[in-house]
Amino acid sequence: MRGNHVVAEAAIRAGCRFYFGYPITPQNETPEYMAAALSKLKDGVFIQAESELAAINMVIGGSMAGVRVMTSSSSPGISLKQEGISYLAALELPAVIVNMCRGGPGLGNIAPAQSDYFQATRGGGHGDYRNIVLAPSSCQELAELTMEAFDLADIYRIPVIILADGMLGQMMEPVEFPDHKNPKKLSPKDWALTGAKGRPGRVIRSLILDPVLEEEHNWKLMRKYERIQKKEVRYETFLLGDAKMAVVAFGTAARIAKGAVQKVREQGLKVGLLRPISLWPFPEKVLVELGKRVKLFFVFEMNMGQMVEDVRIALGRDGDIHFYGRPGGVVPTPLEISRIISSHYLRKRL
Amino acid sequence: MKKVFSRPRSLRKVPFHYCPGCGHSIIHRLVAEVIDEMGLREITIGVPPAGCAVLAYFYFDFDMGESPHGRGTALATGLKRALPDRLVFTYQGDGDIAAIGTAETIHTANRGENITALFINNACYGMTGGQMAPTTLLGQNTTTSPGGREGLRDGYPIRLSEMLALTDGSAYIERTAVNSPVNIRKTKKAIAKGFKVQMDGLGFSLIEIVSPCPTNWRMSSHEACQWIEKEIIQYYPLGVIKDVTKRGQGC
Numbered sequence: 071m072r073g074n075h076v077v078a079e080a081a082i083r084a085g086c087r088f089y090f091g092y093p094i095t096p097q098n099e100t101p102e103y104m105a106a107a108l109s110k111l112k113d114g115v116f117i118q119a120e121s122e123l124a125a126i127n128m129v130i131g132g133s134m135a136g137v138r139v140m141t142s143s144s145s146p147g148i149s150l151k152q153e154g155i156s157y158l159a160a161l162e163l164p165a166v167i168v169n170m171c172r173g174g175p176g177l178g179n180i181a182p183a184q185s186d187y188f189q190a191t192r193g194g195g196h197g198d199y200r201n202i203v204l205a206p207s208s209c210q211e212l213a214e215l216t217m218e219a220f221d222l223a224d225i226y227r228i229p230v231i232i233l234a235d236g237m238l239g240q241m242m243e244p245v246e247f248p249d250h251k252n253p254k255k256l257s258p259k260d261w262a263l264t265g266a267k268g269r270p271g272r273v274i275r276s277l278i279l280d281p282v283l284e285e286e287h288n289w290k291l292m293r294k295y296e297r298i299q300k301k302e303v304r305y306e307t308f309l310l311g312d313a314k315m316a317v318v319a320f321g322t323a324a325r326i327a328k329g330a331v332q333k334v335r336e337q338g339l340k341v342g343l344l345r346p347i348s349l350w351p352f353p354e355k356v357l358v359e360l361g362k363r364v365k366l367f368f369v370f371e372m373n374m375g376q377m378v379e380d381v382r383i384a385l386g387r388d389g390d391i392h393f394y395g396r397p398g399g400v401v402p403t404p405l406e407i408s409r410i411i412s413s414h415y416l417r418k419r420l
Numbered sequence: 421m422k423k424v425f426s427r428p429r430s431l432r433k434v435p436f437h438y439c440p441g442c443g444h445s446i447i448h449r450l451v452a453e454v455i456d457e458m459g460l461r462e463i464t465i466g467v468p469p470a471g472c473a474v475l476a477y478f479y480f481d482f483d484m485g486e487s488p489h490g491r492g493t494a495l496a497t498g499l500k501r502a503l504p505d506r507l508v509f510t511y512q513g514d515g516d517i518a519a520i521g522t523a524e525t526i527h528t529a530n531r532g533e534n535i536t537a538l539f540i541n542n543a544c545y546g547m548t549g550g551q552m553a554p555t556t557l558l559g560q561n562t563t564t565s566p567g568g569r570e571g572l573r574d575g576y577p578i579r580l581s582e583m584l585a586l587t588d589g590s591a592y593i594e595r596t597a598v599n600s601p602v603n604i605r606k607t608k609k610a611i612a613k614g615f616k617v618q619m620d621g622l623g624f625s626l627i628e629i630v631s632p633c634p635t636n637w638r639m640s641s642h643e644a645c646q647w648i649e650k651e652i653i654q655y656y657p658l659g660v661i662k663d664v665t666k667r668g669q670g671c
């Protein structure tokens with residue numbers, strides 16, 4: 071199944087019946103799948119909005135009404151959604167937003183890239199806030215993480231971003247959809263706008279004119295973010311047990327890096343891979359632990375160096391951290407990456 | 421003693437913060453009265469704008485969800501699609517609906533989205549301090565059209581309601597004013613009609629309400645009401661612009 075279709079099918083299996091979006095390559099197969107599939111469901115709603123701005127605001131409306139709702143886009147469209155994502159964060163509304171990232175800045179191109187890491191993990195719009203950001207690296211994971219994204223969004227009342235790229239969106243792989251069970255933790259949406267039947271009117275708003283109260287709201291969000299940082303860190307390790315050098319990469323870059331690690335292992339180099347799956351919350355503690363026994367780090371990203379900043383924050387000044395990036399939609403081969411890994415490794419005489 | 425005038429159930433016991441003579445207070449009351457009279461309070465969801473009426477949710481006692489500036493009709497679309505049997509309305513200023521939110525408004529109307537937009541035309545940006553709005557009249561002084569609005573420099577006052585009437589999805593569009601008791605009564609009827617059209621599932625309805633902003637017009641309330649009569653209504657004629665419930669009327 072194609073990655074973009076996997077996202078759509080997974081969303082429907084997770085109980086999402088509302089999709090609002092605007093076409094942009096390389097993710098068009100998601101809205102196309104949604105249009106066909108949701109029209110067959112009696113409670114399904116698909117709208118091709120007039121813009122990403124409109125789409126994200128339809129998402130806000132749907133979310134206010136208490137339903138599971140999703141939008142998807144790619145980099146330039148995600149930029150347009152940022153105002154709405156800031157509102158989702160402020161209003162504490164659950165929503166799932168998929169970014170099949172492409173080369174940028176500007177119109178850039180339609181090739182796979184990871185250049186929206188900062189935008190996704192730092193909030194992206196105005197104000198002090200975070201989104202949960204999940205980075206799949208296969209179609210199977212696109213399915214699992216998309217389904218999980220809806221649960222996380224509901225549990226924490228937060229926008230969840232699936233940050234993938236054009237490669238994952240276009241790639242075809244066999245997928246087994248897990249059975250979706252609603253987690254027990256889900257409490258009823260007693261905050262949703264449904265009409266004030268037998269109760270006073272309910273208000274969902276983000277305007278808080280009194281700075282002291284706005285500060286309080288910010289701290290409330292912060293405490294939620296701290297809970298998420300404690301509980302929702304996700305990552306994969308590969309051959310790190312005896313490793314003297316660790317490669318850190320996410321998403322498509324991690325797939326390439328895995329191939330590269332296997333190649334250098336064949337040459338007898340003790341190299342492993344850490345793949346952050348949740349980009350926010352970032353697996354900082356895992357890196358700190360790893361830094362106690364591994365002295366050489368190599369970060370590879372399909373951008374000019376974004377996640378590497380989080381690695382530097384985690385490891386501090388002592389970390390011997392090297393970076394290699396290919397921005398602009400260029401996808402290097404495992405061979406290219408393996409050569410750079412082994413040259414660092416050998417130079418260090420590990 | 422017989423009670424002949426009281427606070428509508430749909431209004432909270434909170435004094436309005438609007439300036440003296442502002443049309444928002446009158447319109448809020450009309451909306452609350454209509455919702456009460458139609459028995460819709462328990463199924464109503466309102467969407468206030470960014471604008472002077474952003475605090476509308478402190479006054480209305482039914483469910484309200486805040487919208488980013490201009491995106492009210494898109495947000496209401498999401499709400500209404502999720503809850504098709506509720507009454508969903510937006511409350512938007514002229515800057516909100518006819519400048520930053522024009523695209524959303526036109527496409528919501530064009531989709532025949534079954535919501536009602538209340539479009540408060542006060543010929544300026546009230547909240548941000550009286551800047552030029554898309555509805556500011558030619559020659560009208562505002563803080564960003566000093567010396568008066570000039571068409572070829574600043575653009576012409578836009579007739580959004582007439583534009584929306586051209587979309588096949590719009591069902592009912594009327595322009596009213598709240599500058600006199602007669603016009604206030606007509607406005608109430610128009611709001612009721614808009615809500616009825618929505619509850620009957622006929623498509624997009626919009627009531628444009630010409631409303632005084634004495635503060636930014638730098639007039640007394642009385643002068644503001646007269647200025648609406650003499651100037652605004654000349655450019656923005658009142659009346660039904662489109663009504664699909666009456667064949668042959670409108671455009």
Ligand SMILES: Cc1ncc(C[n+]2csc(CCOP(=O)(O)OP(=O)(O)O)c2C)c(N)n1
Pocket residue numbers: 469470471472473489512513514515516517540542544545546547548553
């Ligand atoms: C994206 C964005 N841009 C600008 C603003 C600032 N802003 C708030 S209300 C407003 C215009 C208000 O005018 P109008 O819509 O005519 O409503 P009124 O206050 O006159 O009732 C503006 C520009 C904002 N809140 N958001």
Ligand code: SF4
Pocket residue numbers: 437438439441442443444472542546547632633634635636
């Ligand atoms: S500034 Fe104008 S629109 Fe705003 S409250 Fe005052 S009179 Fe009303």
